[in-house]
Amino acid sequence: MRVVILGATSGIATATARLYAAEGAALMLVARDAGRLEALRTEMLGLGAAACRTAALDLAAADPHSRLADLVEQLGGVDHIHIAYAIMPAQSLAAADLSVARSMMETNYVSTALWALAAANLLEAQGRGSLVVLGSVAGDRGRRRNFIYASTKAGVETLVEGIAHRFAGTALRAVVVKPGPTATAMTATSPPGRRMASAESVARVARAAAERGGPVQYAPRHWWWIMLVVRALPWWLFRRANI
Ligand SMILES: NC(=O)c1ccc[n+]([C@@H]2O[C@H](COP(=O)([O-])OP(=O)(O)OC[C@H]3O[C@@H](n4cnc5c(N)ncnc54)[C@H](OP(=O)(O)O)[C@@H]3O)[C@@H](O)[C@H]2O)c1
Numbered sequence: 184m185r186v187v188i189l190g191a192t193s194g195i196a197t198a199t200a201r202l203y204a205a206e207g208a209a210l211m212l213v214a215r216d217a218g219r220l221e222a223l224r225t226e227m228l229g230l231g232a233a234a235c236r237t238a239a240l241d242l243a244a245a246d247p248h249s250r251l252a253d254l255v256e257q258l259g260g261v262d263h264i265h266i267a268y269a270i271m272p273a274q275s276l277a278a279a280d281l282s283v284a285r286s287m288m289e290t291n292y293v294s295t296a297l298w299a300l301a302a303a304n305l306l307e308a309q310g311r312g313s314l315v316v317l318g319s320v321a322g323d324r325g326r327r328r329n330f331i332y333a334s335t336k337a338g339v340e341t342l343v344e345g346i347a348h349r350f351a352g353t354a355l356r357a358v359v360v361k362p363g364p365t366a367t368a369m370t371a372t373s374p375p376g377r378r379m380a381s382a383e384s385v386a387r388v389a390r391a392a393a394e395r396g397g398p399v400q401y402a403p404r405h406w407w408w409i410m411l412v413v414r415a416l417p418w419w420l421f422r423r424a425n426i
């Protein structure tokens with residue numbers, strides 16, 4: 184099993200990498216912070232990874248097509264590709280300063296979509312493999328609290344579902360995993376007392392998604408039921424709800 188993880192220093196991605204390492208997979212961990220990558224490399228080898236390479240890269244600035252081919256060549260091939268990076272500045276900041284909104288859109292949607300398309304082309308060319316991309320339950324509806332971030336995640340979901348449709352009937356898989364609120368650095372400033380899933384529980388869904396299930400998967404899975412209700416709320420009720 185050879186696995187590329189883009190955004191490997193994210194809380195959820197690191198938990199996912201640990202699962203693969205414990206299975207003895209060979210890993211290519213990609214993120215911006217070289218120091219944290221080196222610490223992860225040591226940890227993954229300690230957990231049982233067959234190999235662990237790292238690449239320090241700003242994924243929003245790099246050229247996905249050429250860089251992905253290079254990363255996969257260094258790993259000696261690939262079976263699963265996970266895309267797990269994103270940023271979530273405060274909605275008030277992004278609404279007031281459009282350069283902040285632009286940076287979030289470019290990181291969360293434009294660059295993620297281009298890496299996903301590059302991954303889809305690479306997997307298609309080799310005729311097998313899985314692509315797993317992290318979306319969010321936030322992408323299901325435009326809520327006043329975080330609709331700029333949510334719109335980037337809605338875009339990612341549509342794109343990945345489209346890739347899955349393109350892969351239908353082949354040995355290839357594409358899945359968007361949609362976590363609910365999860366305890367990581369991204370939610371560290373959330374009000375205390377808010378219920379959060381653990382990064383490990385979301386990672387288990389992401390790991391399993393590479394092998395089975397549909398193209399859209401909620402994590403933890405009970406979010407499927409919650410979002411079924413939220414999506415069904417009529418506008419007159421939704422606009423009054425402070426969710
Ligand atoms: N946590 C939640 O509640 C939650 C809920 C739903 C969906 N998600 C989604 O799940 C995924 C993982 O979230 P998380 O909570 O695990 O995130 P996290 O712990 O906050 O980490 C985000 C990671 O993204 C990396 N990153 C941002 N921009 C990058 C760039 N241009 N190039 C390379 N790396 C970049 C950051 O690297 P640096 O450290 O270098 O900045 C950081 O490691 C994201 O797609 C997020 O939107 C999270």
